[in-house]
Amino acid sequence: MRSVEFLNEVMRRYPDAISFAPGAPHPDTYADLDIERYLSRFVSHAVTESGHPPSTVRRLLYEYGPSRGLINGLVAELLRRDHAVEAPEQAVVVTVGAQEAMLLVLRALIRSTDDLLAVADPCYVGITGAARMLGVETVPVPEADDGLQVQALRSACRAARRAGRRVRVCYVAPDFSNPGGNRMGKEHRERLLELAEAEDFLVLEDNVYGFTAAPGAELPLLKTLDRNRRVVHLGTFSKVCFPGVRVGYVVADQTVVTADGDSTLLADHLARLKTMVTVNTPPLSQAVVGGMLLEHGGSLAERCRTRSALYRRNLTLLLDGLDRLTEQGLPPGVGWNRPTGGFFVRMRLPVPADDTLLARSADSYGVLWTPMAHFHLGPGGADVLRLSCSYLTPEQITTGVRRLGAFLHGEMGR
Template structure:
């Protein structure tokens, strides 16, 4: 994957005029006029209203902070209010992005990795697979469909692992609009996954980076909201709903450990002191101020962004339909996610580096090969299109170029 990212960046550097459907980054329009000082002041006011002096509040932002975080109560309140997740502030750890959350959770759960396996939806986000590789944790890919992870295959994998003396300790999924596949787990699949997790005794690591993009009235409960048995560790990020440069994420880990004397969150906080000590209090203050500004609601905070991303996704799928009609007979088809940043497209030929180079050099359009996201050698005839970073006119122009590329290089 690192080689693939390096090659993609190299191609982008050599063809700066190309329209890129590669970055899964937030739209820059939300970053142009971001007033971090204003939101920091809002959070300081919040602390003062909570009983701190102005001097105490300011010192909290510039000194070493608690490893667990300083915006935990705001985050737990927002999760309870907007997503029905019964998270206490003690069960929340504020992390340096979702990436640190993943690393800490894996380190805590796989202290003795002998015989223990991490199952991952396949294709999978490279952040989780990369963290597992760093910690020498064996990975087991389980196919992901448009309606979520293949629960039957996961259950069969649990039985197979047991027969070989291994145990699936945890399973990573992104229930809502996964990266890179764009799949969304159905409500039935969510319930079945939790049932299998209880029966087979493993934890579910839920990555909730894109759930906020669901259309109003079309939201599905998160796995953590459905979790009655303490099986779900919920991981979130403020990169998309606020801004990525803050590097602030969080994890809800309310599982009891050490015979009920501690929470898993306590272990994560202890581990964090040896990794990053604490998440930047200044960064947390900006995020906290943004939450305060929007009434403590993640939904209100992300409403405008969600509308833009749904608009872009609709623009992308509409442009695909318009510029590429009747291409199914040529072996070209794509999924139709209802949210998120990504569309996955299937080709009749390998979507490799050579094809990407030709697409950029001759047609001025870039995309991401899917093969590096697969753990079992699959995905070599798939590519990912991201719409989050572009404007509607760029999407339409890019799709015209992309359609010309497919028509002349593949369909012909």
């Protein structure tokens, strides 16, 4: 996670710079929170469900809770309502953000040095960092605008088998991935699931940015399409509710055999592992999320729509601003992709987009971005940067694009 530390240091050093670096939720999306109301809503629900008096339920929120979670049934209902995923609440484990879920899944599934984790290249540093921490070897698979390349993954599986090893898990973010902003089409998703069945691996699906799709342009989750329990699904409430809540979840309805020879749900195994990692996800945070779910009838679809509109507004402002730079003339070799959702845009430069250039961009032009090389497992991305527009106001985006234009003209001619 050295890249995160470096970016934080640059942002501290240049507080007046416009930063296209952080992929954080916009503050306006949680400005109207009424934490007390959500807590009261959840307590009332828990009193009705359990028959315990309110004082007893409130006390439970101040104590250690069950490792599996308190709001599993509400999460299962959310998945059914919003995504047509039929998962029993026993298959849900509530985690400290999606990051803990990644760690638990890798620890549970990859138990031998012969087991490999396949990831898109470039890839979110959270999953590759978790893999490094656990000593899990990763196999990079190229990603294009239509997502992780299934044929390349097939070749990686066969190469591993020839070496006496196997791809055990493949991590994907099918909707507007971080950092690439790429999206898999429905047929592409189905081909990935067919390959998972043929090559006997599990797909670890991260759905953090799917909610930013335009109305009518939504695509089914991999878990929705999953007919053979090949998908372990990760979710988080950080982007849709608020980041400080730190509540995520994993849906793991696969049957596994333990070291003792017993058959159990993968979710049961994850819950046991969680007792040795974080013990439990804070009950107060879960109660806030549970209250929000109850307040919205067990669905977050409407909340997702309003937040999606803000993020698509910002993305449109960024892309339109870059288009105006093109009209004014840009140095040869500068280009970018055009995602239809998510938080990120990739820009290619005719020079290395490295940490040295980033420092010069901040110091001389007052604009920050992220070098894409930090997200590649190999030498890729050396001349590409990532622009994130999620955290900024329209005025900041306009100013930032103007500064970015000055940076491009001033530095590309060197």
